[in-house]
Amino acid sequence: MKQAITDGVEALMDYIMKNCLWQFNSRAWDRVEQNKNILEKATQIMCKEEVAKETPMERCYWAEAQTMVEEFLKKFPWLQTMDAGDIKEMMAGLKERLDYQTITGSLNQELKDPNY
Amino acid sequence: MKEKHIIFGAEKVLKDNIREAFKAFPHIKRMTIYQTCASALIGDDIEAVAQEIMDEMPEVDIFVCNSPGFAGPSQSGGHHKINIAWVNKKVGQVEPKITSDYVINYVGEYNIQGDQEVMTDYFKRMGIQVLSTFTGNGSYDDLRAMHRADLNVLECARSAEYICNELRKRYGIPRMDIDGFGFEPLASSLRKIGLFFGIEDRANAIIEAEIKRWQPELDWYKERLQGKRVCLWPGGSKLWHWAHVIHEEMGLEVVSVYTKFGHQGDMEKGISRCEVGALAIDDPNELEGVEAMYKLKPDLIITGKRPGEVAKKIRVPYLNAHAYHNGPYKGFEGWVRFARDIYNAVYSPIHQLAFLDISKDEIRTDQSFVTRKMLSDSQLSPDIVNSTVMREYTGEFDSLKHLRDATYPQFPLQGKLAAM
Amino acid sequence: MPCELKAKERTGVINPIFTCQPAGAQYASIGIKDCIAIVHGGQGCVMFVRLWFSQHYKESFELASSSLHEDGAIFGATHRVEEAVDVLLMRYPDVKVVPIISTCSTEVIGDDIDGVVRKLNEGLLKEKYAGREVHLIPIHTPSFKGSHVTGYDVAVEAILKHFAQKGEPNGKLNLLTGWQNPGDVRTLKHLMAEMQVDANVIFDIEEFDAPLMPEGNHVAHGSTTIEDLKNSGSAIGTIALNRYEVSKGAKYLEEEFSVPAVIGPSPIGIRNTDTFLQKVSELTGKPIPMSLVKERGIAIDAITDVAHMFLAEKRVAIYGNPDLVIGLAEFCLDLEMKPVLLLLGDDTTTYPDDPRIKALQEKVDYEMEIIMNADLWELGNRLQNEGLKLDLILGHSKGRFLAMDHHVPLVRVGFPVFDRAGLYRQPTVGYEGAMLLAERMANIWFADMEYTANKEWLLNMW
Numbered sequence: 001m002k003q004a005i006t007d008g009v010e011a012l013m014d015y016i017m018k019n020c021l022w023q024f025n026s027r028a029w030d031r032v033e034q035n036k037n038i039l040e041k042a043t044q045i046m047c048k049e050e051v052a053k054e055t056p057m058e059r060c061y062w063a064e065a066q067t068m069v070e071e072f073l074k075k076f077p078w079l080q081t082m083d084a085g086d087i088k089e090m091m092a093g094l095k096e097r098l099d100y101q102t103i104t105g106s107l108n109q110e111l112k113d114p115n116y
Numbered sequence: 117m118k119e120k121h122i123i124f125g126a127e128k129v130l131k132d133n134i135r136e137a138f139k140a141f142p143h144i145k146r147m148t149i150y151q152t153c154a155s156a157l158i159g160d161d162i163e164a165v166a167q168e169i170m171d172e173m174p175e176v177d178i179f180v181c182n183s184p185g186f187a188g189p190s191q192s193g194g195h196h197k198i199n200i201a202w203v204n205k206k207v208g209q210v211e212p213k214i215t216s217d218y219v220i221n222y223v224g225e226y227n228i229q230g231d232q233e234v235m236t237d238y239f240k241r242m243g244i245q246v247l248s249t250f251t252g253n254g255s256y257d258d259l260r261a262m263h264r265a266d267l268n269v270l271e272c273a274r275s276a277e278y279i280c281n282e283l284r285k286r287y288g289i290p291r292m293d294i295d296g297f298g299f300e301p302l303a304s305s306l307r308k309i310g311l312f313f314g315i316e317d318r319a320n321a322i323i324e325a326e327i328k329r330w331q332p333e334l335d336w337y338k339e340r341l342q343g344k345r346v347c348l349w350p351g352g353s354k355l356w357h358w359a360h361v362i363h364e365e366m367g368l369e370v371v372s373v374y375t376k377f378g379h380q381g382d383m384e385k386g387i388s389r390c391e392v393g394a395l396a397i398d399d400p401n402e403l404e405g406v407e408a409m410y411k412l413k414p415d416l417i418i419t420g421k422r423p424g425e426v427a428k429k430i431r432v433p434y435l436n437a438h439a440y441h442n443g444p445y446k447g448f449e450g451w452v453r454f455a456r457d458i459y460n461a462v463y464s465p466i467h468q469l470a471f472l473d474i475s476k477d478e479i480r481t482d483q484s485f486v487t488r489k490m491l492s493d494s495q496l497s498p499d500i501v502n503s504t505v506m507r508e509y510t511g512e513f514d515s516l517k518h519l520r521d522a523t524y525p526q527f528p529l530q531g532k533l534a535a536m
Numbered sequence: 537m538p539c540e541l542k543a544k545e546r547t548g549v550i551n552p553i554f555t556c557q558p559a560g561a562q563y564a565s566i567g568i569k570d571c572i573a574i575v576h577g578g579q580g581c582v583m584f585v586r587l588w589f590s591q592h593y594k595e596s597f598e599l600a601s602s603s604l605h606e607d608g609a610i611f612g613a614t615h616r617v618e619e620a621v622d623v624l625l626m627r628y629p630d631v632k633v634v635p636i637i638s639t640c641s642t643e644v645i646g647d648d649i650d651g652v653v654r655k656l657n658e659g660l661l662k663e664k665y666a667g668r669e670v671h672l673i674p675i676h677t678p679s680f681k682g683s684h685v686t687g688y689d690v691a692v693e694a695i696l697k698h699f700a701q702k703g704e705p706n707g708k709l710n711l712l713t714g715w716q717n718p719g720d721v722r723t724l725k726h727l728m729a730e731m732q733v734d735a736n737v738i739f740d741i742e743e744f745d746a747p748l749m750p751e752g753n754h755v756a757h758g759s760t761t762i763e764d765l766k767n768s769g770s771a772i773g774t775i776a777l778n779r780y781e782v783s784k785g786a787k788y789l790e791e792e793f794s795v796p797a798v799i800g801p802s803p804i805g806i807r808n809t810d811t812f813l814q815k816v817s818e819l820t821g822k823p824i825p826m827s828l829v830k831e832r833g834i835a836i837d838a839i840t841d842v843a844h845m846f847l848a849e850k851r852v853a854i855y856g857n858p859d860l861v862i863g864l865a866e867f868c869l870d871l872e873m874k875p876v877l878l879l880l881g882d883d884t885t886t887y888p889d890d891p892r893i894k895a896l897q898e899k900v901d902y903e904m905e906i907i908m909n910a911d912l913w914e915l916g917n918r919l920q921n922e923g924l925k926l927d928l929i930l931g932h933s934k935g936r937f938l939a940m941d942h943h944v945p946l947v948r949v950g951f952p953v954f955d956r957a958g959l960y961r962q963p964t965v966g967y968e969g970a971m972l973l974a975e976r977m978a979n980i981w982f983a984d985m986e987y988t989a990n991k992e993w994l995l996n997m998w
Contacts, residue, residue: 066311
């Protein structure tokens with residue numbers, strides 16, 4: 001991966017962990033859904049693609065993603081200069097990082113609770 | 117309950133109690149009954165008693181929560197019990213009157229010093245109907261109608277994520293976690309909710325007006341609190357609500373966080389919000405807390421009332437993380453009130469006097485008083501001290517009074533989520 | 537008879553006046569030096585009591601919990617007590633006294649705390665802590681009996697039973713203070729010092745008003761030592777100030793060690809303080825000195841300034857610990873006031889035998905109600921639905937909403953008082969207490985006069 005992309009992943013990751021709450025739902029399966037849907041929609045927004053926001057759940061994921069992207073753009077001006085290909089690569093890297101941090105690598109044992 | 121009831125059971129006594137209570141307060145028709153250690157251990161069937169009364173008195177409704185003290189390691193177990201009991205037994209029993217296209221439940225909000233009133237004011241200004249608040253300043257029957265909301269807006273995930281999760285599973289209502297503390301998080305939260313309903317322009321208008329009004333005051337305190345060391349030691353979730361934002365927006369160094377009854381998830385969130393080098397402790401005991409305080413030497417401790425007394429004894433001022441000092445702390449104005457309380461605690465001249473040992477230290481006789489600004493402004497640049505933009509807090513002692521008479525814009529109903 | 541003693545008619549309690557027994561036992565334990573009690577029950581039994589104390593004193597007190605969990609409720613939890621004792625002794629090298637206080641959960645499941653104490657004494661203490669002085673004292677205080685008042689009584693008895701010894705007569709006078717504030721203890725010590733009596737104050741809680749010092753960590757703590765408790769058996773007498781709070785302990789010392797016991801009166805008001813000093817003088821042979829005559833004179837002088845002009849005819853309701861309530865009622869009568877409602881907050885059955893209550897029943901010449909097993913709704917209901925007219929209420933802070941809703945000034949006395957600053961530092965006993973109480977009642981009445989525009993101009997010319 002290009003350095004700019006790696007740096008980008010770190011910067012966005014730091015922002016999400018310091019400011020967002022959507023990645024902290026209480027079960028592993030829930031976090032899988034949250035991470036996937038919100039980052040997918042964020043990527044679509046950043047690449048100016050169509051975003052599905054019909055059902056309430058989709059709309060909620062979209063609102064999270066949209067707010068987050070607006071904040072990214074304010075805080076990280078270098079995002080404006082990235083092309084769609086690089087953005088997608090960066091966001092894929094971000095998802096990998098986030099999934100590790102909050103799901104597969106997390107020490108939180110409650111994530112495995114079978115109830116709910 | 118008395119000793120004879122332990123042996124012979126107390127269901128009759130409970131029934132008498134319930135009848136007497138309703139008789140004493142005839143205008144009240146709703147009741148919650150909490151099981152405790154004694155009644156749990158003797159196996160009284162409180163549900164059955166409650167049902168008998170409801171059959172006798174059809175205008176009355178009773179909620180029973182089985183949460184004896186020994187059943188969990190902390191109050192967190194009790195939160196879980198009541199969340200699950202409420203959604204199992206009461207949600208869905210009342211059909212509410214829908215007055216807006218945008219309907220939310222405000223969950224995990226307990227109206228500390230009026231926090232809930234502050235937040236519902238923003239929602240109402242956006243034309244959102246707050247169907248129910250779980251549970252601060254909330255109403256029993258509203259909470260029985262939770263199933264009719266479009267969105268669950270969740271503040272305290274620690275105590276109320278359970279009911280949000282269940283409502284999502286059973287009724288498909290999405291869960292959106294927000295933060296009413298701090299300018300950025302609060303703005304982001306209002307925007308998110310606005311986007312969900314397609315009314316983000318209303319959110320933006322509120323945010324713009326509020327920031328214009330209060331930013332100069334927050335900035336005044338931020339300049340004076342830079343680098344001050346804080347231990348953020350609440351019981352539950354405030355460690356993650358506050359750790360990052362008080363650093364960003366007030367310049368404070370959070371040297372330690374802890375949680376007493378928080379779960380692993382709260383620790384995850386709290387640690388994510390901290391800077392490198394902060395000390396995170398899980399449910400410390402008295403000795404550990406004191407050891408940490410001596411080691412870290414903070415300028416301020418934000419914690420509960422009783423641990424705050426311990427902090428006071430080693431000459432560290434404290435602010436009440438749970439019941440606040442001069443709140444509310446949610447909202448834009450509330451956040452400035454929090455900054456002001458922190459400033460007043462850290463720069464208290466009387467607090468400084470506690471460090472002087474009049475039997476050994478030199479006593480200054482040329483100074484008959486010291487002001488907070490003398491303490492806080494001595495190292496600041498003249499530009500900051502003389503700024504004409506920044507100013508101290510100009511709100512009232514009771515910042516909620518004007519909310520009580522407020523009128524709200526009417527947005528006529530257009531049918532379900534017309535803007536979507 | 538216009539003064540009636542009756543029990544509350546309702547079965548249930550609405551807005552209780554008292555909390556439960558373990559709180560009383562915990563209050564007794566914090567009065568002892570180097571003492572940390574372990575409360576055997578759920579954590580709430582300790583956490584909320586510590587908070588309650590902390591609200592009243594604006595201080596933190598050390599108490600531990602055995603933290604009973606669900607498995608304990610089924611299988612028993614005495615092992616948790618064992619673990620708790622071990623950890624406590626390890627982490628607090630100065631702790632010498634560890635009361636083990638039971639709660640409703642552990643009494644219902646029948647955990648044998650006496651057995652655990654025996655086991656620890658024979659086992660852990662001999663093996664791991666040999667050579668260290670440790671006193672484990674089981675105290676049985678289920679919350680479904682009595683109230684914090686009886687819990688305190690039970691605890692004091694258990695503590696004295698454990699420690700009191702027969703030694704050489706030491707000429708001391710045991711003063712079982714009952715549930716007092718540091719201001720009260722300071723005043724009692726002052727009275728004893730003036731009488732040149734060597735008083736053994738149980739419990740000496742003057743240090744609860746702990747300072748903010750330039751160095752170190754001066755947590756609030758009790759000052760009664762193990763020596764003091766042992767010495768109680770060799771005293772020349774015991775005065776148990778509050779009949780419902782310390783008579784068990786006093787009677788034990790009398791039966792076991794022939795230490796003559798005098799029960800009461802609570803030295804609230806001038807007359808009761810006179811009687812108290814008389815009893816002290818009888819027990820010790822010491823005369824009452826001129827300095828106290830003068831102190832009494834200052835108090836009476838101050839009180840007469842406010843009594844017949846302002847306090848006469850004032851109708852008051854009083855609630856709180858029973859000895860406090862009765863003592864205050866008696867004092868109010870001397871001040872020409874009219875206590876019309878006394879609330880005794882638990883189901884103690886011996887109230888009808890109390891000579892002070894009988895005296896009230898016989899001699900009070902206007903309508904007074906004394907309600908046993910009362911709760912705050914007895915007061916609230918009368919104010920709201922039965923047209924009760926009151927000028928003042930004397931009681932603790934839990935009645936504040938009642939007072940505010942019905943616009944009756946509340947003079948804070950008793951426990952807990954958390955919505956006023958510093959009242960624990962002011963005595964309610966002794967001559968000083970009587971004087972301060974009368975003046976405070978007057979001053980609160982004066983402020984009310986001003987806020988309600990009720991002949992406040994009277995004070996212009998006072």
